Amino acid sequence: MSKSDDVLYMRRCLELAAHGAGSVNPNPMVGSVIVSNGEIIGEGFHQKFGGPHAEVNAVASVANEALFPHSTLYVNLEPCSHFGKTPPCTDLIIEKGIPRVVIGCRDPHDAVAGKGTAKLIATGIAVTEGVLEAECKKLNEAFIKSHTAGLPFVALKLAETLDGKIATSHGASKWITGEPARGEVHRLRSIYDAVIISEATIRADDALLTVRHCSGRNPLRVVLDRQLNAPLTAKIFGSEAETLLFASSLSSGSPKVEQLRQIGVTVLFVNEHAEKLDLLEVLLELHKRHILSVMVEGGSRLSASFIRENLVDKIYMFIAPKLFGGDGLSAFAPLGITLPLDAVNLQFEAPRFFGNDLLLEAYLRK
Ligand SMILES: NC(=O)c1ccc[n+]([C@@H]2O[C@H](COP(=O)([O-])OP(=O)(O)OC[C@H]3O[C@@H](n4cnc5c(N)ncnc54)[C@H](OP(=O)(O)O)[C@@H]3O)[C@@H](O)[C@H]2O)c1
Ligand SMILES: [Zn+2]
Structure with missing residues (x-):
């Protein structure tokens, strides 16, 4: 099998794996292909x-079991070697007599982390690692961050005009981008485990934060509301999706806590520092609840706080061909919150258009 064949079949694994987006969390997205004599047999x-x-699904799809000893199994993430909800995939590969395994990237999960590969090698299986490694790591960036940092992967999503405004001077921000860009935001919501919004933005926009412009599951909706200012009638407190509200521990005695719980909202308390909720504490609590990824749909101040606390992995910036001028609200230039004096350096992905709007994706360099 040539190196370019390995790349080709790994690309197919990535394509297959991506079908699990939004359904497999907190597990990783994994695809597998079995090839014999240059043909995909499973x-x-x-x-x-x-x-x-x-790997189990790939093995089960092979019609002619006699081909296993003449085949190669491709998988974008190291096969598991422990008993989780299902038996170890390494044992299945060994049992079927598959002589070669090609792996995209290692599984950072403590129970696997190199042990899967070692077990295969120990039984004489030829293992090739690191094929399309960067792409494989990117597909499971949230899973990898969760297992290596003990925190969710954090993306900021903002929509701004060409002059960098995220709301008009009257605070309206709902209609900056067009329908196709809003469709992409809904698709992102369907693959992120949670979305975070502030009480200020709820009061300005009264957004539902559900998935409506595409099919897919709703994310957990997380509201940051230090002083319990969001009205009980806000759309986000409706029963379409689950809502978790973080308030300051100083607000724990408020009668509104019980009222929120009665309408189905889970209320949790975290510390505040200098009249701001501790965002790290919020993220740690979400991690404890098996949230791998969050998309912050905040305004200017919340986005700036996440950046300043160095908690952001990625930014989705939708840019609309509009100018708001005047004293519209600027992204990241908020009242009282200053960004670090050194520049925050980012790395762009290829830009994409959604209708007339441009999406710039950028990773923060850490
Ligand atoms: N175009 C867009 O993409 C977009 C997206 C969202 C919102 N918006 C617009 O942005 C405007 C709201 O922006 P904003 O800057 O006023 O508010 P914001 O950034 O949405 O949020 C600030 C709010 O977050 C709370 N918060 C809790 N913990 C925080 C922390 N650690 N750091 C910072 N804030 C924290 C603050 O409450 P405390 O003050 O009690 O701490 C305050 O209510 C609205 O006009 C909305 O329409 C635009
Ligand atoms: Zn497995």
């Missing part, structure tokens, strides 16, 4: 949390 992906792993 494929599968991890479809649902708790369900069979990609």
Whole structure:
């Protein structure tokens, strides 16, 4: 099998794996392909949390079992070697007599982390690692961050005009971008585990934060409301999706806590520092609740706070071909919150258009 064939089949694994987006969390997205004599004889992906792993589905799809000893199994993430919700995939590969395994990237999960690869090698299987490694790591960036940093992957999503304004001087921000860009935001919501919004933005926009312009599951909606200012009638407190509200521990005695709980909102308390909720504490609590990724749909101050606290991994900036001028609200230039004096350096991805709006994606360099 040539190196370019390995790349080709790994690309197919990535394509298959991506079908699990939004359904497998907090598990990783994994796809697997089995190839014999230059032909794909089986494929599968991890479809649902708790369900069979990609390798199991790929093995089960092979019609002619006699081909296993003459085949190569491709998988974008190191096969598991421990008993989780399902038995170890390494044992299945060994049992079927598959002589070669090609792996995209290592699994950072403590129970695997190199042990899967070591087990395969120990039984004489030829293992090739690191094929399309960067792409494989990117597909599971949230899973990897969660297991290596003990925190969710954090993306900021903002929509701004060409002159860098995220709201008019009257505070309206709902209609900056057009329908196709809003569709992409809904798709992002369907793959992020949670979205975070502030009480200030709820009061300005009364957004639902559900997935409506595409199919997919709703994210957990997380409201940051230090002093319990959001009205009980806000759309975000409706029953379409789950809502978690973080307030300051100083607000724990308020009668509104019980009222929120009665309408189905989970209320949690975290510390505040200098009249700001501790964002790290919020993220740690979400991590404890198996949230791998969050998209912050905040305004200027909340976005700036996340950047200043060095908690952001990625920014989605939708840019609309409009000018708001005047004293509209600038992204990241908020009242009383200054960014670090050194520049915050980012790395752009290829830009994409959604209708007339441009999406710039950028990773923060840490
Ligand atoms: N175009 C867009 O992409 C977009 C997106 C969202 C919102 N907006 C617009 O942005 C405006 C609101 O922006 P904003 O800057 O006033 O508010 P914001 O950034 O949405 O949020 C600030 C709010 O977050 C709370 N908060 C809790 N913890 C915080 C922390 N650690 N750091 C900072 N804030 C924290 C603050 O409450 P305390 O003050 O009690 O701490 C305050 O209510 C609205 O006009 C909205 O329409 C635009
Ligand atoms: Zn497995």
